[in-house]
Amino acid sequence: MSPASDISEESPLAAVAEVLSCPVCGRGLVCAGRVLHCAAGHSFDIARQGYISLLTGAATKLTGDTAAMLDARAAFQGAGFFEPIAAALAHAAAAVTPSDQVAAAPEVIADIGAGTGYYLARVLDAVPAARGVALDIAKPAGRRCARAHPRAAAVVADAWRGLPLRDHTLTAALSVFAPRNPAAVARCLVPGGRYLVVTPTVRHLAELxxxxxxxxxxxxxxxxxxxxxxxxxxxxxxxAVEYSMTLTRGDIAHLVAMGPSAHHTAATGAELPEPFEVTASVTVSTYAADPGAGSHRDG
Ligand SMILES: C[S@@+](CC[C@H](N)C(=O)[O-])C[C@H]1O[C@@H](n2cnc3c(N)ncnc32)[C@H](O)[C@@H]1O
Ligand SMILES: [Zn+2]
Known part of the structure; x- marks a missing residue:
């Protein structure tokens, strides 16, 4: 890993290769040109678009968000409606101070179920010494995350099959509206590392x-x-982060298209008054791993 002085000069994947692990055998990965490989000879190509897929085995039924969902999510986030949530998360991440023992090591923050990489990018801006790993099961997310921030490496992997990250390497893990695998996260955090979790409350988008x-x-x-x-x-x-958003019909169409509702409703909001007030309501929680929790195997 580079010293902080040339933190922006190395490719994001090369810079975090030492915290990634081979999804086949669990050994560490090293970066050689356009490939990451382990000592046992398992090798993974860096895609043209800059992400690496560490998916293994039979194709999973869980393919994550589609490119269309991610486009809609990026448009809604790009309009700034979730900015207060990103700001609260960035504030919580900046408050993480790993214990002295690990303070000398490079800080690494992984966003699990990163989607567009929007939240990880905001967090990396708030923690200039940190490298980021944006992990998502969806290849379209990998493509987007590879462009999300100069210090973010994009990894395509299924969080339910164990995280392809080495033990005790993360200073923080993020979970924003995303599936959680707490046992795997506990294994990956350094002592004093934190798990930052954003979840919607029952009032989130309730008007819709x-x-x-x-x-x-x-x-x-x-x-x-x-x-x-x-x-x-x-x-x-x-x-608690709660506020009102003044949305156009176009904004609402993005909101519907970016989430699970895209599969359940044909409605787009075209029949609603414009503008329309909608509540955003989430909690941003900071968790510390319990002593001994890091010895669990990934579930
Ligand atoms: C509701 S989106 C949230 C994305 C992002 N955190 C945000 O808030 O913009 C959930 C994300 O989790 C990803 N995902 C779903 N199942 C997953 C799994 N098993 N492993 C990794 N990512 C997964 C999806 O592809 C999707 O990008
Ligand atoms: Zn291997």
Whole structure:
């Protein structure tokens, strides 16, 4: 890994290769030109678009977001509507101070289910010494994330099949509206590392549930999140971020097209008054791994 002085000069994937692990045998990866390989000879090509796929085995049914969903998500994020959420997350990430023992090591922040890379880019701006890994199961996300930030490396992988990251290498992991694998994250965090989790509350986009059949937030979500973290992580802090967005019909069409509702509704918001007020409501929580949690195997 380069010293911080030439942090912008190395390719993002080469710069984080040492924290990535071979998805076949678990050994470390090294970067050689357009390829990452392990000591056992497993080799993975860096795609022309700059991401690396570490997907292995039979094609999974879970292919993640489509290119059209990511285009809509990028358009909505690009209009700034989720800026307060990104700012709260960046603030939480900047507050992470790994313990002295690891402070000398390069900081690495992984966003798991990174989508467009929007949130990781904001976090990397707030933590100038850090390198980023944007991990997502979808290749279109890999393409976008490879362009998201000069210090972000894009990795295509299935978080449910174990993270292709070495033990105790991450100073922070992010999960923003994304699937969570807490056991795998605990294994990857350094001592003092933090898991930053953004989840919607029941009020998030609630005005759109009835008129256009937006998928509702499970009222049991908080309890399920707590149950998934129990025994692995302890919550240190939670910040509520709630505000109103004044949306055009075009904005609403993006909102529908970027999420799970795209599969469930034919409505686009064309029948709604314009502009239309819609609530954004999330929590940004900071978790610390419990002692011993990092020895779990990825689930
Ligand atoms: C609702 S989107 C959120 C994306 C991004 N964090 C944001 O808020 O803009 C969920 C993301 O998780 C990804 N995803 C779904 N299943 C996954 C898995 N098993 N492993 C990794 N990523 C996954 C999807 O491809 C999608 O990009
Ligand atoms: Zn290998």
């Amino acid at each position: 549930i009835e008129p256009i059949g937006m998928v509702t937030v499970d009222p049991d979500k908080e309890r399920r999140l707590a149950a998934g973290m129990a025994g692995l992580f302890t919550r240190l802090d939670t910040v």
